[in-house]
Amino acid sequence: MTTPDPSQQSALTHRDFPASFVFGVATSSYQIEGAAHEDGRGDSIWDTFCREPGRILDGSSGDIACDHYHRLDEDLDLIASLGVRAYRFSVAWPRVQPDGRGAVSEAGLAFYERLVDGLHARGIEPHLTLYHWDLPQPLQDAGGWVNRETAQHFAEYAGVVARRLGNRVRSIATLNEPWCSSILSYQLGEHAPGLRDRKLALAAAHHLLLGHGLAMRRMRELELSAELGIVLNLTPMDAATPDPADVAAAQANDGTSNRWFLDPLLRGEYPQDTWDAYGPDVPQVQAGDLAIISQPNDFLGVNYYSRGLLSASGHVKPQTSSYTDMGWEVYPQGLRDLLRRLHADYTLPPLSITENGAAYPDVLEDGAVHDAERVAYLDGHLRALHSAMQAGVKVTGYFAWSLMDNFEWAWGYARRFGLVYVDFGTQQRTLKDSALWYREFLKG
Numbered sequence: 001m002t003t004p005d006p007s008q009q010s011a012l013t014h015r016d017f018p019a020s021f022v023f024g025v026a027t028s029s030y031q032i033e034g035a036a037h038e039d040g041r042g043d044s045i046w047d048t049f050c051r052e053p054g055r056i057l058d059g060s061s062g063d064i065a066c067d068h069y070h071r072l073d074e075d076l077d078l079i080a081s082l083g084v085r086a087y088r089f090s091v092a093w094p095r096v097q098p099d100g101r102g103a104v105s106e107a108g109l110a111f112y113e114r115l116v117d118g119l120h121a122r123g124i125e126p127h128l129t130l131y132h133w134d135l136p137q138p139l140q141d142a143g144g145w146v147n148r149e150t151a152q153h154f155a156e157y158a159g160v161v162a163r164r165l166g167n168r169v170r171s172i173a174t175l176n177e178p179w180c181s182s183i184l185s186y187q188l189g190e191h192a193p194g195l196r197d198r199k200l201a202l203a204a205a206h207h208l209l210l211g212h213g214l215a216m217r218r219m220r221e222l223e224l225s226a227e228l229g230i231v232l233n234l235t236p237m238d239a240a241t242p243d244p245a246d247v248a249a250a251q252a253n254d255g256t257s258n259r260w261f262l263d264p265l266l267r268g269e270y271p272q273d274t275w276d277a278y279g280p281d282v283p284q285v286q287a288g289d290l291a292i293i294s295q296p297n298d299f300l301g302v303n304y305y306s307r308g309l310l311s312a313s314g315h316v317k318p319q320t321s322s323y324t325d326m327g328w329e330v331y332p333q334g335l336r337d338l339l340r341r342l343h344a345d346y347t348l349p350p351l352s353i354t355e356n357g358a359a360y361p362d363v364l365e366d367g368a369v370h371d372a373e374r375v376a377y378l379d380g381h382l383r384a385l386h387s388a389m390q391a392g393v394k395v396t397g398y399f400a401w402s403l404m405d406n407f408e409w410a411w412g413y414a415r416r417f418g419l420v421y422v423d424f425g426t427q428q429r430t431l432k433d434s435a436l437w438y439r440e441f442l443k444g
């Protein structure tokens with residue numbers, strides 16, 4: 001399937017969505033802030049990981065990143081210039097609690113307070129994420145997410161942030177993409193802490209979910225005005241053919257990538273087929289854990305980038321499809337399929353598309369970046385979202401990933417997801433065509 005050319009279709013605008021629908025842009029702390037060693041910020045596992053040779057494609061780190069910490073006002077003006085109603089950001093745990101427990105850094109909290117103040121001053125809703133992967137290194141030294149106590153420390157940290165900001169932000173998500181901070185990080189070795197052990201990864205995943213539940217419980221006690229929930233990266237898994245072996249492969253991948261997180265959160269149980277397939281690697285689940293994990297959420301954040309296409313021999317890449325710079329298939333229909341499937345299979349809180357976007361090898365020429373492929377990507381996915389909503393799925397928001405080019409984890413600065421181009425030598429920001437397109441979309 002090729003990506004539709006938006007110029008050939010009737011224009012979709014924000015007016016096609018309900019008036020209450022929230023459009024925004026998203027970032028995360030380690031990917032943009034820089035100032036990695038300032039104002040008492042402790043090391044996170046990503047600081048450590050970036051120092052290990054060979055971990056990051058271009059040998060870089062988030063030490064400076066987009067220097068957002070020092071350019072807060074400029075960046076807030078940038079966000080406002082797009083005409084978005086909301087901004088999704090994450091709090092760096094090691095800025096707030098350098099050791100991951102105990103002492104709280106006033107300077108760290110003050111930075112996020114300034115950020116929230118600056119958003120309010122510009123009429124933009126703050127959407128806060130507590131954990132976008134930057135675990136304080138001292139907690140990793142004690143086992144990281146494999147250690148059950150990390151879940152308790154996370155709940156304590158959630159309470160600290162929520163007490164300060166929980167009545168001033170529109171939403172708080174506990175975790176961003178626990179699949180990444182467990183499977184990708186402890187089993188596949190691609191993200192910090194870079195381990196390759198499935199049993200450890202499944203323990204980490206369980207403790208992340210437990211941490212979510214304990215943090216929810218802690219924050220509920222505070223009776224905050226913020227809506228509380230969690231963000232999952234979900235990848236619909238299609239079978240390449242109706243052959244039962246291909247269908248079984250798709251089902252198995254759906255279990256490990258999606259249902260392993262959805263089912264405990266929304267049904268209070270792990271999916272039996274995947275549990276059986278994991279054999280002796282399954283996590284130790286204590287009595288009461290699943291009740292804590294499955295307490296009600298005010299929203300579920302869905303991050304969608306692409307689908308998986310499976311045959312019995314592994315992932316298939318159709319030649320007729322187009323691909324982003326990450327090698328991910330451009331497949332807007334997958335977003336509609338995913339949303340409709342969630343709606344059919346689960347009892348859901350309102351959904352929000354908390355990330356959606358694409359990396360392309362952008363070039364800055366004469367002060368412009370003509371990223372037509374990203375425009376087509378965004379347009380196609382907004383159309384797919386709109387169609388799912390027409391079919392009855394309740395979705396309350398959409399956040400483009402990302403506000404600006406940033407540190408793309410193991411890819412360093414070699415992949416650009418921004419609507420805004422960042423020259424990492426000068427830190428100059430330039431609106432790409434996609435940013436101008438989004439602005440027009442929002443103006444209608």
Ligand code: IFM
Nearest residue numbers: 028177303355401408417
């Ligand atoms: O950059 C990441 C983000 O941190 C989490 N979701 C996926 C994005 C693109 O890889």
